[in-house]
Amino acid sequence: MIRLSTAQSGFEAEFRALLDQARDTTAQVDAAVASIIAEVKRGGDAALLDLTTRFDRWTPEGGAAGLRVPASEIDAAQARCAPELLDALDLAATRIERFHAAQLPNDVELDDTLGLTLGMRWGAIDAAGIYVPGGKAAYPSSVLMNAIPARVAGVGRIAMAVPTPDGVLNDLVLAAAHRAGVTEIWRVGGAQAIAALAWGTDSIHPVDRVAGPGNAYVAEAKRQVFGRVGIDSIAGPSEVVVLADASQNPALIAIDLLAQAEHDESAQAILITTSAQMAHAVEHAVADHLATLPRAAIAGASWDKHGAIIVVRDWEEGAALVDRLAPEHLEVMVADPQALFARVRHAGAAFLGAHCPEALGDYVAGPNHVLPTGRTARFASGLSVFDFLKRTTWISAEKRGLDAIGPAAVALAEAEGLTAHARSIAMRLGQG
Ligand SMILES: NC(=O)c1ccc[n+]([C@@H]2O[C@H](COP(=O)([O-])OP(=O)(O)OC[C@H]3O[C@@H](n4cnc5c(N)ncnc54)[C@H](O)[C@@H]3O)[C@@H](O)[C@H]2O)c1
Numbered sequence: 557m558i559r560l561s562t563a564q565s566g567f568e569a570e571f572r573a574l575l576d577q578a579r580d581t582t583a584q585v586d587a588a589v590a591s592i593i594a595e596v597k598r599g600g601d602a603a604l605l606d607l608t609t610r611f612d613r614w615t616p617e618g619g620a621a622g623l624r625v626p627a628s629e630i631d632a633a634q635a636r637c638a639p640e641l642l643d644a645l646d647l648a649a650t651r652i653e654r655f656h657a658a659q660l661p662n663d664v665e666l667d668d669t670l671g672l673t674l675g676m677r678w679g680a681i682d683a684a685g686i687y688v689p690g691g692k693a694a695y696p697s698s699v700l701m702n703a704i705p706a707r708v709a710g711v712g713r714i715a716m717a718v719p720t721p722d723g724v725l726n727d728l729v730l731a732a733a734h735r736a737g738v739t740e741i742w743r744v745g746g747a748q749a750i751a752a753l754a755w756g757t758d759s760i761h762p763v764d765r766v767a768g769p770g771n772a773y774v775a776e777a778k779r780q781v782f783g784r785v786g787i788d789s790i791a792g793p794s795e796v797v798v799l800a801d802a803s804q805n806p807a808l809i810a811i812d813l814l815a816q817a818e819h820d821e822s823a824q825a826i827l828i829t830t831s832a833q834m835a836h837a838v839e840h841a842v843a844d845h846l847a848t849l850p851r852a853a854i855a856g857a858s859w860d861k862h863g864a865i866i867v868v869r870d871w872e873e874g875a876a877l878v879d880r881l882a883p884e885h886l887e888v889m890v891a892d893p894q895a896l897f898a899r900v901r902h903a904g905a906a907f908l909g910a911h912c913p914e915a916l917g918d919y920v921a922g923p924n925h926v927l928p929t930g931r932t933a934r935f936a937s938g939l940s941v942f943d944f945l946k947r948t949t950w951i952s953a954e955k956r957g958l959d960a961i962g963p964a965a966v967a968l969a970e971a972e973g974l975t976a977h978a979r980s981i982a983m984r985l986g987q988g
Pocket residue numbers: 588611612688689690691692693695698719744745746747748769770771772773774791792793794819820822823884925926927928929
């Protein structure tokens with residue numbers, strides 16, 4: 557963990573080094589992913605089986621057909637889940653669905669009075685591939701967050717890929733998939749899963765868009781298949797920035813930092829505070845929590861390698877640093893969180909006030925937890941129904957509409973030297 561203060565000389569250089577830390581995409585990951593994608597393109601199902609054995613230490617019985625989870629296994633898994641966990645899933649699913657249904661956009665129709673009607677129609681993609689991470693933890697919550705927006709958008713085919721390390725399939729992941737409307741489940745992970753969803757194999761039909769979070773390999777694979785298929789944002793290793801003033805409870809701040817750090821050694825947790833005393837107290841509280849957390853090895857490694865505590869002189873400085881970090885998650889734990897949030901422009905999702913830990917949003921609040929990481933919140937947004945929709949614009953013209961605006965189009969087409977364009981309009985105007 558690094559300790560920084562904006563009052564220090566040399567702060568700018570150290571902060572830039574923090575921004576430039578290679579947490580997710582290293583040259584090594586780029587090359588490894590390119591070779592995995594090439595292997596899947598070349599070898600199809602056989603390559604998937606080979607890579608699954610190599611990276612997940614598991615080989616299905618019966619070849620590639622064994623990569624697909626049968627309906628009987630989904631039913632059996634649901635039956636094994638504790639009823640209170642299924643109730644919790646249902647609560648989460650209901651709230652996530654309600655929030656995402658509220659996002660559905662309206663079509664546009666504009667009558668311009670000259671004799672033209674202009675429109676924009678929203679439609680769902682045909683097939684979505686959703687990636688649910690599963691290497692270091694199982695994520696039933698990510699199943700809901702991925703699949704529900706796709707279903708709400710109206711996607712017919714939702715193909716889910718999830719790794720099952722050592723052959724272990726998580727019951728609650730299957731129960732969540734069933735509730736969320738996933739139409740097929742494939743036990744394959746990492747870059748090979750993204751490659752299979754994008755390029756297809758004999759068993760897995762290609763999809764139109766791949767969404768979902770994952771580790772550095774998954775994030776890089778999405779980057780590399782973009783263009784062949786659409787992708788949502790790059791949702792890689794988790795991040796949080798906590799803004800806290802002197803009035804907050806350091807133990808709560810520390811556990812919120814570690815809640816992201818425990819995802820992955822590559823995760824990043826940063827505290828920005830106006831109080832040097834708070835900085836000190838949080839550092840100690842982190843050490844105290846680490847002594848008892850079961851995932852202390854992962855959380856501690858993340859905190860040591862990528863954690864930071866930054867003391868700022870005022871919240872103007874604090875907000876400016878947040879914009880430069882553009883974190884996946886932003887917690888605002890100050891006296892007037894709305895006012896400070898209003899000064900921040902770049903963050904994937906914000907959690908306002910001391911009673912709103914980020915973990916609430918991970919599971920049950922309703923907005924999506926698949927969010928842009930690695931500073932991509934400067935230009936990208938969290939997963940939503942929009943990731944599964946696309947737009948088609950349309951124009952309908954009466955003769956008087958063509959007469960009104962056609963001559964201008966003819967002039968522009970002639971200026972571009974595109975005679976067939978000009979003539980296709982001019983002939984209809986009776987000039988060609
Ligand atoms: N941004 C979000 O919305 C969000 C949500 C949930 C989780 N996450 C993040 O997702 C990530 C989950 O990571 P995970 O590892 O637990 O699961 P994962 O499913 O993303 O990755 C596991 C797969 O990675 C591949 N892999 C691992 N080591 C490899 C290597 N050396 N070479 C090639 N491939 C390799 C394997 O194929 C394995 O199946 C974490 O970083 C977590 O922070 C992000």
